[in-house]
Amino acid sequence: MQRLFLLVALFSTFLAGPLWAAPSLDDRFQLRADSLPSGDVRLSWAIAKGAYLYRDHVKVAAGAPPRALPATTSPGEMKEDPGFGRVEIWRSQGEALVKAADLAAAGSPRELSVTYQGCEEDSICYPPVTRTLALPLTPAANAPLTPSASLAPAADEPIASAQAVASPQIRVAEDTSVVSRLAARGGATWVLLAFAGFGLLLAFTPCVFPMYPILAGLLARDGDRLSPRRGLALSTAYVAAMAAAFAALGAVAAWSGSNLQMVLQSPWAIGLLSAVFVLLALSMFGAFELQLPQAWLNRLSRPVGDRRPSVGSAAALGFTSALIVGPCVTAPLAGALLYIAQTGDLALGAGALFALGLGKGVPLIAMGVLGPRALPRAGAWMARIKQLFGAMFLVAALWLASRVLPASVTLAMAGVLLLGLAVALGVFERQAEGAGVAAHAAKAAALVVGLWGSLLLIGAASGAESPLKPLEALAASPAAPSEASDAAAFVTARGLPALEREVAEAVSAGQPSLVYFTADWCLSCDVIERRVFDDPGVRAELAGVRLIKADVTANDAAAQAMLRRFAAAGPPTMVFLDRRAAEAGDARQVGELSARDFLESLAAVQETRS
Amino acid sequence: MESLMNRSLVASAMVALSLGAAQPAAAQVQAVTPAVAKAVVAAPGTSLAGAAQGDVTVVEYLDYNCPYCRKMHAEIQGLLKADPKARVLYKQWPVFGPVSTYAARAVLAATWQGKDLAAHDALITSPSRLDSQDTVRRRLAAAGVDLARLDRDLIAHKAEIDALLERSQEEAQLLGLRGTPALVIGSTLVPGGLPSAMLQRLVAQERNESQAPSR
Numbered sequence: 127m128q129r130l131f132l133l134v135a136l137f138s139t140f141l142a143g144p145l146w147a148a149p150s151l152d153d154r155f156q157l158r159a160d161s162l163p164s165g166d167v168r169l170s171w172a173i174a175k176g177a178y179l180y181r182d183h184v185k186v187a188a189g190a191p192p193r194a195l196p197a198t199t200s201p202g203e204m205k206e207d208p209g210f211g212r213v214e215i216w217r218s219q220g221e222a223l224v225k226a227a228d229l230a231a232a233g234s235p236r237e238l239s240v241t242y243q244g245c246e247e248d249s250i251c252y253p254p255v256t257r258t259l260a261l262p263l264t265p266a267a268n269a270p271l272t273p274s275a276s277l278a279p280a281a282d283e284p285i286a287s288a289q290a291v292a293s294p295q296i297r298v299a300e301d302t303s304v305v306s307r308l309a310a311r312g313g314a315t316w317v318l319l320a321f322a323g324f325g326l327l328l329a330f331t332p333c334v335f336p337m338y339p340i341l342a343g344l345l346a347r348d349g350d351r352l353s354p355r356r357g358l359a360l361s362t363a364y365v366a367a368m369a370a371a372f373a374a375l376g377a378v379a380a381w382s383g384s385n386l387q388m389v390l391q392s393p394w395a396i397g398l399l400s401a402v403f404v405l406l407a408l409s410m411f412g413a414f415e416l417q418l419p420q421a422w423l424n425r426l427s428r429p430v431g432d433r434r435p436s437v438g439s440a441a442a443l444g445f446t447s448a449l450i451v452g453p454c455v456t457a458p459l460a461g462a463l464l465y466i467a468q469t470g471d472l473a474l475g476a477g478a479l480f481a482l483g484l485g486k487g488v489p490l491i492a493m494g495v496l497g498p499r500a501l502p503r504a505g506a507w508m509a510r511i512k513q514l515f516g517a518m519f520l521v522a523a524l525w526l527a528s529r530v531l532p533a534s535v536t537l538a539m540a541g542v543l544l545l546g547l548a549v550a551l552g553v554f555e556r557q558a559e560g561a562g563v564a565a566h567a568a569k570a571a572a573l574v575v576g577l578w579g580s581l582l583l584i585g586a587a588s589g590a591e592s593p594l595k596p597l598e599a600l601a602a603s604p605a606a607p608s609e610a611s612d613a614a615a616f617v618t619a620r621g622l623p624a625l626e627r628e629v630a631e632a633v634s635a636g637q638p639s640l641v642y643f644t645a646d647w648c649l650s651c652d653v654i655e656r657r658v659f660d661d662p663g664v665r666a667e668l669a670g671v672r673l674i675k676a677d678v679t680a681n682d683a684a685a686q687a688m689l690r691r692f693a694a695a696g697p698p699t700m701v702f703l704d705r706r707a708a709e710a711g712d713a714r715q716v717g718e719l720s721a722r723d724f725l726e727s728l729a730a731v732q733e734t735r736s
Numbered sequence: 737m738e739s740l741m742n743r744s745l746v747a748s749a750m751v752a753l754s755l756g757a758a759q760p761a762a763a764q765v766q767a768v769t770p771a772v773a774k775a776v777v778a779a780p781g782t783s784l785a786g787a788a789q790g791d792v793t794v795v796e797y798l799d800y801n802c803p804y805c806r807k808m809h810a811e812i813q814g815l816l817k818a819d820p821k822a823r824v825l826y827k828q829w830p831v832f833g834p835v836s837t838y839a840a841r842a843v844l845a846a847t848w849q850g851k852d853l854a855a856h857d858a859l860i861t862s863p864s865r866l867d868s869q870d871t872v873r874r875r876l877a878a879a880g881v882d883l884a885r886l887d888r889d890l891i892a893h894k895a896e897i898d899a900l901l902e903r904s905q906e907e908a909q910l911l912g913l914r915g916t917p918a919l920v921i922g923s924t925l926v927p928g929g930l931p932s933a934m935l936q937r938l939v940a941q942e943r944n945e946s947q948a949p950s951r
Contacts, residue, residue, distance in 0.1 A: 151914070183833075210803040211864040243832070249928040250915035251802040253831035 151255055155179060155244060159259050165226030167261075169197075169240055171219060178205070178215040179244035183254065184222050188235035195232055197222040201633060201706055215244075229261075236261055314474055318481040324458040325485020331650070331718055334486050336525070337368065339518035340447050341490050343406055344440055345497050346515045354495050360440040361487075361494020367444035369483025375448075376463055376479040377472055396526050399447070403523035407516040448483070458482055460695035460716045517547050538586035540593055544579025548572045616642070616673040621684035622691055625676055632672035633707050638731040639672035641692060641701040645679040648697040650718045661721040667728055700724070704731040773923040776907055777825060783852050786816040790823030792939045792946070795920040797908055800839040800859040801832035801866050804929045805917045809860045814932030815939065822939050826856055827904045831916055837901075839872045844897045845889040846881050854879045922946065 156172040169186070173179055181202040186195045200221040202214040222240075229235065238259045245251040308317045328334065341364050345352055459482065466475035520543055528536040551572035557565065578596075585596025592598060619625035625641065632639035644651040658664055678685035678697055688694075692701050700715040710730035715723060777793045784793065796812065798805040812824055828840035839859050846855035858879035859872065866872050877883055890897070911918070911925060919926040919935075922942040930938075 207803050210806060213865070245802075245804070245915070246928070248804065250804060250917060251799065251831065252915040254833070 151252060154246075154252075155242065155255065157240065157242070157257055159240075165229070167224040167226075167229065167238065167259075169222040169224070171216065171221070171242065173216060173218050173220065173244070175218070176247050176249075177244055178217045178247065179220055179242055181214040181216055181220065183241070183243040184220070185241040186222065186224055187239050187241070188229075188232050188237065192239060193232065195224055195238070196228050197224050199223075203706065234261075314477070317474060317478050321458055321462070321478040321481035322485035325482040326488050327485075328458070328482075328717075329486045329489045331653075336522055337447065337487075337490060338493065339515065339522050340443065341493065342497070343515045343519055344443060345494060346512060352497070357494035357497055358491065359437055361491045363437040363440040364444035364494075365484060365487025365490050367441035368448040368487055369480045371445045371448035372483035373476040373480040376459065377466065377476040396530050400523040400527040403519045403526065407519035407523065409516075411513060411516045460699070463695045513550050517543070517550065520546075533591035534586045534589060537582050537591060537593055537596065541579045541582030541586060541596075544575050544582060546579075548576030548579060551575060616675040618675040618677050619688070620677050620680070622687040625674065625688050625691070628672065628674045629703060629707050632674075632703070633705060635672070636705050637670055637672045638705050638728075639674055639703045639707070640668075640728070641674050641676055641703065643676045643678055643689065643692070643694050643697040643699040643701075645677065645697045651698045653718055654698050658719065658721050658724045661724075664721050664724055667725055667732075671728065671732075700727065702727050702731040773920065776827075776911075776920055783847065784823045784825050785812070785853055785856075786823035787821050788823070790821045792819075792821065792922065792942050793823050793825055794935065794939065795825045795827055797827045797829045797904065797913060797916055797918040797920075798860070799829060799831045799836050799916045800843075800862070800872075801836045802916045806860060806862070808917045808929045809857075811930060811932040811935060815935045818932070818936050819939055821943070822936075827907065828901060829904045829908050829913075829916055830901070835866050835868060835872065838869050839866055840901060841890060841897050842872055842876060842881075842886060844900055845886050845893060846876070848889040848893060849882055849885050851879070851881045855881050 154174045154177045156174075158170050158172070160168045160170070162168055169184075171179060181199050184197065184199055186197040187193060188195055200216070202216045202220065205213050205215045207213065224238070238261055239256055240259065241254050241256045243252060243254040308320050341361060344364065345357055345360060459479065462475045462478045462482070465478070466472055524536065524539055524543060527539075531539075551568065553569070553572040553576045557569060581596045582593060585598070585600075588597070588600050590596050590598045590600075617628055619628055629639055629641070644654075676685075676688045676692075678689060689696065692699070694701065695716065698715075698717060700719075702710050702713040702715075704710055710727070713727040713730040715727055776795055784790070794812070794815070796805075796808065798808070815822055816824065826843075828843060830836035830840045843852055843855040843859060846852045855876055858875045858881075859866065862871075862875055864871075866875075873883055876886065908918070911920065913925075914927060917929055919930060921935075921938045922945070924938060924942070926938075
C-alpha cells in the first residue's frame with residue numbers, strides 16, 4: 127500500500143510525460159499533409175503541449191531505396207540545454223515544405239516517407255517516427271495519412287534538409303479572457319462593476335459621440351417642458367435600451383460566430399438611419415411638427431409613471447441607434463465576446479456587455495439630468511437651440527452616410543451643410559446696432575463656417591477628399607509624392623494564405639510584423655490611422671517592421687478565417703509578432719489606442735529579437 | 737506472484753487505481769510479467785555499475801544522445817552513492833540515429849577491453865551532442881579506451897554486439913517502452929526519468945518485498 131502511494135506521488139509529480147496509459151505518438155505529434163496549388167506538399171505537425179520535435183530531425187524521402195528529398199522547414203525555437211547545447215525545436219507546431227520541382231526531380235514518386243523525432247519536456251525522448259504518404263495527395267483537404275507509424279531505426283544516410291523558411295509558424299499568444307480573469311478575482315459582481323468602469327472610460331470615444339446629438343435632440347424636442355426628472359427618465363430609458371442592444375448584439379454575435387456589426391453596416395441600414403436623422407433635423411427646423419398626438423401630450427403632463435410612450439420611444443431610439451452605430455470593437459468588448467465563445471456562459475458575457483453599455487451611458491444620463499437646467503428657457507433662444515440640434519442631426523446623417531458615399535460627395539454635402547449652418551447662424555443678417563462682443567463673435571463664427579463650407583465645395587469640385595484639407599488637390603503637386611511616401615507602407619491581405627505568406631516573408635527577412643485588422647466600416651480604424659500611423663514618432667519606429675493590413679471589410683469566409691487564426695474579435699485589432707512570428711504576450715491592442723500604447727506594444731516585439 | 741501483479745498494476749498508473757478494475761489494467765501491463773522482468777536482468781552481456789554483489793538491479797534503457805538520459809546519469813550516481821547494495825544495468829537502445837547507434841556499439845565493444853563502464857560514463861557525460869563518430873571516438877580515447885583495440889572488437893564481435901542491441905530493442909518493445917530513458921526496477925517500470933531520492937525509495941521497496949516470503 128505504501129508503495130502505491132509512493133508511485134502515485136511519483137507519477138503525478140515528477141513525470142509530466144506519457145506514462146503507461148500514455149496517448150499514442152499520433153496524439154503527441156499530429157502530422158497533416160496538404161497539397162498546395164503550386165504542387166508543393168506541405169507537411170504540418172500539431173504538437174501536443176509538453177512535447178517538442180527536433181527541427182533538424184525532420185526527413186523526407188522517396189523511392190526504393192529511399193532517397194532524401196530536400197525539405198524547407200519552418201524556424202523553431204532554440205532550446206538551451208546545459209548538458210546538451212543548443213538545439214532548435216518546434217513546440218506546438220512545425221511545418222516542412224517539399225517543392226513540386228524536387229518531387230518532379232525525384233521522378234514524381236507515388237509515396238513519400240516522412241521521418242520525425244521528438245521528446246517530452248523533462249521526460250522522455252521518442253524514437254523516430256516514420257510515416258508514409260501516398261501521392262498525389264487530394265488537393266482539397268488534409269489528406270488522411272496511412273497509419274504506419276513505426277519505431278523505425280533512423281535512416282543510415284544522414285539526410286540533408288532544413289535551411290530556409292517555409293510557412294510561418296504563427297503563434298498567437300494565449301489569452302485568457304479579461305472576463306474570466308475578473309471573475310476569478312471577485313466573481314460576477316466584480317466583472318459587472320469592472321465593465322461599467324470600462325464603459326465610462328470609453329464614453330468619450332467616437333463610437334459613442336453619435337449618441338450625444340441623438341439624445342440631445344430627443345431631449346430638445348420636449349423644449350420648455352423638459353424637467354430634470356423627465357430628462358433622467360428619458361436618458362435612462364435611452365441608455366438602458368442602448369446597453370441592452372449592446373448585450374444582445376454581442377451575445378448573438380459571439381453565439382452565432384458571425385459579425386452582426388457587418389450586417390448593420392450595410393448601405394441600406396445606414397441609408398435608413400440617415401433618412402431618419404434628416405427627418406428629425408427637418409422637424410427641428412420646423413418644416414413640420416413631429417408633435418405627438420394630442421392625447422399623448424395630455425398624458426405627458428401627468429406624473430412620470432404615465433409617460434410611457436415617450437420613454438418607450440426613447441428606449442426604441444436608444445436600441446436602434448446602438449445597433450446601427452454599433453458597439454465599436456474595443457478591448458472589453460473583445461474580451462466579453464471571447465469569454466462567451468470560450469465558456470458558453472452567455473449570461474455573464476452579455477451581462478458584462480450590458481454593464482459596458484451602462485457605463486458608456488453615464489455621461490448621457492448626466493446630460494439628461496443637467497441638460498434641462500443648462501437649457502435657456504426663453505422662447506427665442508429655444509428656436510435657435512432647435513436649429514442647432516437640427517444641424518447636428520444633419521451632421522450625424524451625413525457622417526453615417528459617409529460610410530457608403532464616395533468621399534468627394536460627402537465633402538460636397540458637408541460644404542452645403544456648413545453653408546446652411548452659416549445662414550442659420552445669421553451670416554447674412556444685419557448686425558444689430560450696438561451689438562455686444564458675443565454677437566460679433568457669433569457673426570465671425572458664422573463667417574468662418576460659411577467660408578469653410580465654400581472651401582469644401584471648391585475642394586469637392588477639384589477632387590479633394592479630406593474635409594480638413596479641401597484644397598489638397600489644388601495645392602502644388604510636388605507635395606503629393608512625398609505625402610504618399612510618408613504614409614506607413616502597409617501591404618494588404620484579404621485572406622489567410624496571403625496573410626500567412628506576408629508573415630512568412632517577414633520571418634525570412636528577420637523582421638517583426640504587425641498584423642492590423644481593419645475594415646472600411648470600422649470607425650475606430652480611421653481614428654487609429656490618423657492618431658497612430660500619422661504620428662511621426664510611430665513612423666520612425668515602423669522602419670524594419672513588416673506592416674500587414676488584414677482587410678476584413680468583406681466579412682466573408684476569407685476574412686473570418688483571418689480573424690479566427692489570430693483569435694481576434696474584429697477590427698481594429700493589432701497583433702504584434704516577433705521575428706519568429708510569435709505574438710508577444712500582452713502586446714495585442716484591441717480598439718482605439720494612443721501612439722504611446724502602440725509604441726509600447728511594438729517595443730515588446732522588438733525587444734524579443736535576440 | 738500476486739503481489740508482483742499488484743505492483744505492476746500500480747505502476748501501470750492511476751487509471752486502474754481510481755477504477756479498481758483489475759482485469760483491464762492487468763491486460764495493459766502484461767509486458768511486465770515476472771518472467772520478463774527476470775529476463776531483462778538475466779544474462780546482461782555487459783558489466784553492472786555499482787555493487788557487484790548488489791541485491792537490487794536497476795535497468796536503464798538509454799540513448800547517448802538523449803538529453804534526459806544525460807540528466808539521469810547524475811541521479812543514477814546519486815543512487816549508487818547512497819545505496820551500497822544497488823546496482824545498475826545499462827541497456828543501450830539507440831533511438832537518435834546513426835551516431836547514437838555507433839556510440840552504443842562502441843560502449844558494448846569496449847567490454848572486451850574491460851572499459852565498457854568507463855566508455856559509458858565518458859559518453860553519457862558529454863557536454864554536447866555527439867554529432868559524429870569522431871566526437872564519440874575522441875571522448876572514448878580521453879577516457880582511456882584503446883581505439884585500435886575497439887575497432888578490432890567492433891569487427892570481431894559484431895554478431896554479439898548486434899545481438900545485444902537487437903535484444904534491447906526487443907525488450908523495449910516487449911515492455912512497451914515509448915522512448916528513452918526508461919527504468920525497470922524489479923517489476924516496476926518507470927517510463928522517463930526519476931530523481932535520485934525517488935529511485936532510492938523504489939529500490940528500497942523492491943528490496944523489502946523481494947526479501948519477504950513469496951505468497
